[in-house]
Amino acid sequence: MPTPTNTAEFFEELNGGAFASQIGHALSEVAAGVVDHGKAGKVVITLDFSQIGESAQVKIKHKLAFKAPTKRGDRSENTSLDTPMHVNAGGKLSLFPEKHDQLFTREEAPVHPRS
Structure with missing residues (x-):
C-alpha cells in the first residue's frame, strides 16, 4: 500500500x-x-508527473490558473514551473531521498583501521 505524501x-x-x-x-x-x-x-x-530518466525521481510540472471576478468582467492569471522530487518508499514524495541503512558493518567495511 502506498505511503501517503504529506500534502x-x-x-x-x-x-x-x-x-x-x-x-x-x-x-x-x-x-x-x-x-x-x-x-x-x-x-x-x-500537477503533471514525468519520470526523470530511469531514476526514482519525477519532474512535477505545477500549474496554477485563476479567474477572479471584477466589476465589469474578470481578471485571470496563470503560472507554470517544474520541480524535481524523489519518489521514496511507498511512493512518498520529497525533495530529498530517504536515508538508507548503513551499507557495511564495521567488520565488513572495505577500509580496515590501522593497528
Missing part, C-alpha cells in the same frame, strides 16, 4: 515554497472578487 509539506516544497504562496494569493484574490462582485470565480491547480 502541506509537498506544496511547500514545490518551487521552494513559492507555489504554495501563489496558491494562497490566488485563493484570496478569487474569494474577494466573488464576495465583492457576486459572481463566480475559479482556481485550478494542475
